[in-house]
Amino acid sequence: MSNLVQEVNLRLQSDGGRMTTQRRLILQALERLSDHPTAEEIHALVRKSDPSINLSTVYRTLRWLESLDLISSHHLDQNKHQDRFDPVSATDHFHFRCEKCGTIIEFNDPAVDDLVASFEARHNCQVKGATLMFYGLCPDCQSKKD
Amino acid sequence: MSNLVQEVNLRLQSDGGRMTTQRRLILQALERLSDHPTAEEIHALVRKSDPSINLSTVYRTLRWLESLDLISSHHLDQNKHQDRFDPVSATDHFHFRCEKCGTIIEFNDPAVDDLVASFEARHNCQVKGATLMFYGLCPDCQSKKD
DNA sequence: CCTTTTATTGCAAATCGTTTGCAACAAGAT
DNA sequence: ATCTTGTTGCAAACGATTTGCAATAAAAGG
Ligand SMILES: [Mn+2]
Ligand SMILES: [Mn+2]
Ligand SMILES: [Zn+2]
Ligand SMILES: [Zn+2]
Secondary structure (H helix, E strand, C coil), X not given: CCHHHHHHHHHHHHHCCCCCHHHHHHHHHHHHCCCCCCHHHHHHHHHHHCCCCXXXXXXXXXXXXXXXXXXXXXXCCCCCCCXXXXXXXXXXXXXEEECCCXXXXXXXXXXXXXXXXXXXXXXXXXXXXXXXXXXXXXXXXXXXXX | CCHHHHHHHHHHHHHCCCCCHHHHHHHHHHHHCCCCCCHHHHHHHHHHHCCCCCHHHHHHHHHHHHHCCXXXXXXXXXXXXXXXXXXXXXXXXXXXXXXXXXXXXXXXXXXXXXXXXXXXXXXXXXXXXXXXXXXXXXXXHHHCCC
């Protein structure tokens, strides 16, 4: 049984709720689509196993998983008002997006914590989360001609 | 004459195009609404001077200004798929958003450049832009009871 | 000035991504 | 096997933004 399915089963035991075929399929899809799929992309994949599954069920399930902090969502595309889902919780990891081919590279840097600390000190704020995003050209797209 | 209006007139001279009353009003609104207004908020303000101005004109003008790199837009609200416009170009400045009252604080930190440099070196990428966003509690909301 | 050209507008309708109400369904407890 | 109620599919509503098009009005040229 997949990792996410297990994790969800634990939550269901403590919080109540039901494991359904739809939920199982969506969780499995999230694990296969490790990149940052849209709801439509997840829908397309689960439909291959169960063509009757509805897009609204996909959305409901994704939002539910988000509220459980098992996945997260971001606005990764600029000029697109579309959520992309991250099969990984909001643990601090950040994104680079290639403006040419759309590739997403994930990264982490402990120096962000220093940035946060410095900002908190300067502005007397309490920072609970951060999103950091770089845009530019990936190695492949740099070498290609324009 | 306002700063933005002047800047736009320069662009019109070199690139062609027309200065209209609608554009002038939208530019002035952008200067007055220094916070991060939505298109609707800008529309509401310009309507006070010219009630016949249409929301689609506001959008068209904002997107045009964005393409000229005179303003920028961000997804500042989480869980809201709405653009907020920044009367300032995409010069590197970042945002903190209070999760309780919605206040936006702008800040800058040269250490972000180091972060970028470090990422570029590690991943052989060329970074052209960055967005950084913190969420948490502003000074006021920290002191208030929950 | 007046005419002409064409960039820009207002309007209504279309589009995109997402959410919601509700009756039908099915998980899983009894 | 039955019952309860959480979950689903469907269709419709929704919020934000964009688009096609005929009407309007800048500003250039006479
Ligand atoms: Mn990610
Ligand atoms: Mn700003
Ligand atoms: Zn690329
Ligand atoms: Zn606050």
